[in-house]
Amino acid sequence: MTRCVTRRDAIALFGGLTAFTLAGCNSSNGGDKVYKIGVLQLTEHDALDAANKGFVKALKKSGLKYKIDQQNAQNDQSACQTIATKLVNDGDDLILAIATPAAQAVAGATSDIPIVGTAITDFAASGLVKSNKKPGNNVTGTSDLTPVDEQFDLLVKLLPNAKTVGVLYCTAESNSDVQVKMAQKAAKKRGLKAVRYSVSSSNEIQQVVESMVGKVDACYAPTDNTIAAGMSTVSMVANENKLPVICGEKGMVDNGGLATYGIDYEALGYKAGKMAVKILKGTSKPADMPIEHLSIKECTLATNEKTAAAVGVDLSVLNS
Known part of the structure; x- marks a missing residue:
């Protein structure tokens, strides 16, 4: 069926085409x-x-x-x-x-x-x-991806007598397993024994950290979101029992961890x-x-003086 195009139709059609063109321009250059x-x-x-x-x-x-x-x-x-x-x-x-x-x-x-x-x-x-x-x-x-090797160098410098390190992480996060394997490799490279301590949820953090006491000389907590969110619980138990915690990032140190060399x-x-x-x-x-990373030059040292005093660690060795 043939339909006549009225003047109103033409104006509407022109307006629609104009709007489409302008939208196309905006999508390509901002506008x-x-x-x-x-x-x-x-x-x-x-x-x-x-x-x-x-x-x-x-x-x-x-x-x-x-x-x-x-x-x-x-x-x-x-x-x-x-x-x-x-x-x-x-x-x-x-x-x-x-x-x-x-x-x-x-x-x-x-x-x-x-x-x-x-x-x-x-x-x-x-x-x-x-x-x-x-x-x-x-x-x-x-x-x-956290600089695990540099963090273990930090652990060794601050805790030269450490022999066994408990690696604390949540099994619900696939990327934590990647970091745990890196931590085990870094520990072995430095003559340390790394033992896994895992939680399935934040409700288990206190119990698992308590289970480390007397069994490990230090705790390593990578950039695990469950552990990071529950860092106040980790530090409460660890600091009370003089268990130093080397962390994956600065925020964890601010919330009671001992130290980290981490990304911004x-x-x-x-x-x-x-x-x-x-x-x-x-x-x-x-x-x-490609997936992008920060360079090692963009990593920074962070320490917690209050925690160091609580667990008996001398931070001045970092200046030597």
Whole structure:
């Protein structure tokens, strides 16, 4: 059936085409487009909060217009799934996933929306990408692979008489196993015995740390989110029993750990934010963006003088 095109129809058609063209321009070079960005953070603790802060800082510096939907799963796996589904259904332009379980939940919910992950030890080992050098899908981001060797050098310098080290981690986090294996290798290399002490949830932390007392000379806690979030409990038991804890990152030291040589999580998040900006501007695609790391030069020493006094460790040896 043939339909006559009225003047009103023509104006409407022209207006629609104009709107489409303008939207196309905006999507390629920014313009007035307001990008919808969803953020799924696994839980609240200093490192993940800092990564989130760094990501937002990079967005602000980019000059892009955006709206962020900040969501926190409070370390609940089912909440991760629910929030991931919500962010995908909202039709976000990009999703930031902070920590491995958060990224796994989002990656399982969409293969189309670009995902930038941060505070993730090994993207490939966690099944998030095909390869850390060439992701090959809609996921990329920044790794918080901790400098385990340097941290064990620190342990040996502060605790020269240590023979046995308890490695504290949560079995629910796949990336923690990667770090535990690295810790065992680093310990063996330095003539130390590394013994695994695991929890399945935060409710077990106190009991497991108490079980270390009298059996190990020191505790090593990698960048495990469950342990980091429960660091006040770890330090309460450890410090009372003069058990030194070498940590994976600064926030854990601030919450009662003895010392670390670790990465700057705000800088890590900022690097992830810069990657997100490239994706939003259309200059890069996640599939072709290698997983990025901070350099060893961007790692910093952090110590806790109050904890050192409590466990009887002399921090001045670090100056020699």
